[in-house]
Amino acid sequence: MPPESEPIVCDALVLGGGPAGAGFALRATELGLRVVLVERHGYDTARPGEHIAGSARARLAALGVPAGLCRFSPGVLSFWHGAVPSFRSYAGGPGPPGFNADRARLDAALFAAAGLRGARTILGAMEHIAQQGTQWHAVVRRTADARVCRIRAMLVIDATGRRAAFLHSIGVARCRIGDQFALVTWIAPSPGLMEAGSPLMIGATRDSWWSLTDAGDGMLSLTVHASRGALRAAGATIAEALPLTLRQAPYLRERLRRLGAQIVGQAAYAVFPSRAEAMAGEGWLAVGDAAIAFDPISGLGFTKALETAERAAELAAAGPGASALRALYADALADQFETHLRRRADAYAEANDALARTIAA
Numbered sequence: 001m002p003p004e005s006e007p008i009v010c011d012a013l014v015l016g017g018g019p020a021g022a023g024f025a026l027r028a029t030e031l032g033l034r035v036v037l038v039e040r041h042g043y044d045t046a047r048p049g050e051h052i053a054g055s056a057r058a059r060l061a062a063l064g065v066p067a068g069l070c071r072f073s074p075g076v077l078s079f080w081h082g083a084v085p086s087f088r089s090y091a092g093g094p095g096p097p098g099f100n101a102d103r104a105r106l107d108a109a110l111f112a113a114a115g116l117r118g119a120r121t122i123l124g125a126m127e128h129i130a131q132q133g134t135q136w137h138a139v140v141r142r143t144a145d146a147r148v149c150r151i152r153a154m155l156v157i158d159a160t161g162r163r164a165a166f167l168h169s170i171g172v173a174r175c176r177i178g179d180q181f182a183l184v185t186w187i188a189p190s191p192g193l194m195e196a197g198s199p200l201m202i203g204a205t206r207d208s209w210w211s212l213t214d215a216g217d218g219m220l221s222l223t224v225h226a227s228r229g230a231l232r233a234a235g236a237t238i239a240e241a242l243p244l245t246l247r248q249a250p251y252l253r254e255r256l257r258r259l260g261a262q263i264v265g266q267a268a269y270a271v272f273p274s275r276a277e278a279m280a281g282e283g284w285l286a287v288g289d290a291a292i293a294f295d296p297i298s299g300l301g302f303t304k305a306l307e308t309a310e311r312a313a314e315l316a317a318a319g320p321g322a323s324a325l326r327a328l329y330a331d332a333l334a335d336q337f338e339t340h341l342r343r344r345a346d347a348y349a350e351a352n353d354a355l356a357r358t359i360a361a
């Protein structure tokens with residue numbers, strides 16, 4: 001298939017169409033930048049991270065995402081410290097209520113909204129990227145028809161999530177804290193048994209913490225978070241994290257039994273906190289998880305992806321000479337990461353003292 005004849009010339013080439021990439025594209029086009037947004041994997045498979053902090057609601061509405069994709073959650077039912085549940089209602093709480101969303105649909109809606117606002121959106125894979133003078137020259141192969149697009153950009157935005165594919169390609173190292181992973185199991189309760197508007201449930205066992213969330217379309221996602229090392233010491237593999245947790249969490253086991261839940265899919269993810277050693281440089285910026293990735297215990301990953309994207313778009317609009325602003329951007333993100341590490345330690349201590357000892361600092 002011959003390449004498209006003319007290269008696409010833009011101000012910012014965004015790699016990754018998750019909330020950070022799409023959020024950047026939306027804000028940057030609003031600020032008058034020409035943006036190309038490239039998503040490699042598309043939105044056909046389930047994505048984790050369905051319970052979202054209420055502060056993201058207003059942002060999503062401003063970005064043009066249909067309100068129907070966000071379903072209010074009544075609150076959080078926690079089983080920290082063993083089996084005694086405690087319910088924190090969002091009603092009357094200090095901030096807007098948290099909500100649940102089918103993440104693949106929400107991410108797809110953000111990507112589509114970026115296209116509607118004027119970003120050029122491409123589903124495809126990067127084949128080559130190199131800096132020539134002050135410009136980046138990139139080659140992307142479109143998924144739909146295998147055609148090659150040539151792109152020239154002044155700025156590259158790494159929004160590829162924890163893998164930070166672009167940063168990796170230019171040699172930026174990553175700092176990782178601990179060895180936490182998450183095993184996500186998507187389950188379908190028997191028809192009619194799941195109550196609408198059920199709270200987010202979280203709990204801690206000796207070896208793991210878990211969450212049970214409404215994932216949309218009558219599905220639930222059950223996520224078990226554990227340290228690889230601690231699990232190995234307990235003689236279990238990652239795949240065994242779920243049965244081990246169910247043995248240690250009688251309330252969860254009983255709830256799934258009552259729901260007649262059937263497993264429809266499962267995937268494991270690395271979820272330890274990590275950050276790029278550098279988050280901004282000459283002609284590039286990192287946003288969202290590519291810059292700083294939090295432990296999901298914070299429940300803030302989605303919101304932080306949108307926030308960093310917004311800041312980065314404003315920085316991009318300030319032009320290539322804004323090196324002092326770039327340093328401020330990187331410092332602010334580094335501070336957020338440090339704060340997250342402190343709060344994370346407190347959250348684990350609240351969940352279960354034994355579990356707190358399994359997170360490496």
Ligand SMILES: Cc1cc2nc3c(=O)[nH]c(=O)nc-3n(C[C@H](O)[C@H](O)[C@H](O)COP(=O)(O)OP(=O)(O)OC[C@H]3O[C@@H](n4cnc5c(N)ncnc54)[C@H](O)[C@@H]3O)c2cc1C
Binds near residue numbers: 015018270287
């Ligand atoms: C198990 C789990 C549970 C979580 N739970 C929550 C939660 O309850 N609440 C919450 O707020 N957050 C949660 N998070 C975190 C949240 O999902 C992330 O922080 C958020 O999605 C980060 O957004 P992002 O756009 O930076 O990265 P991502 O969402 O990872 O998006 C990256 C995008 O880049 C694409 N991509 C990757 N490589 C390339 C490439 N080379 N070229 C082009 N595109 C590429 C990917 O397909 C993807 O679309 C959870 C995360 C995990 C793993």
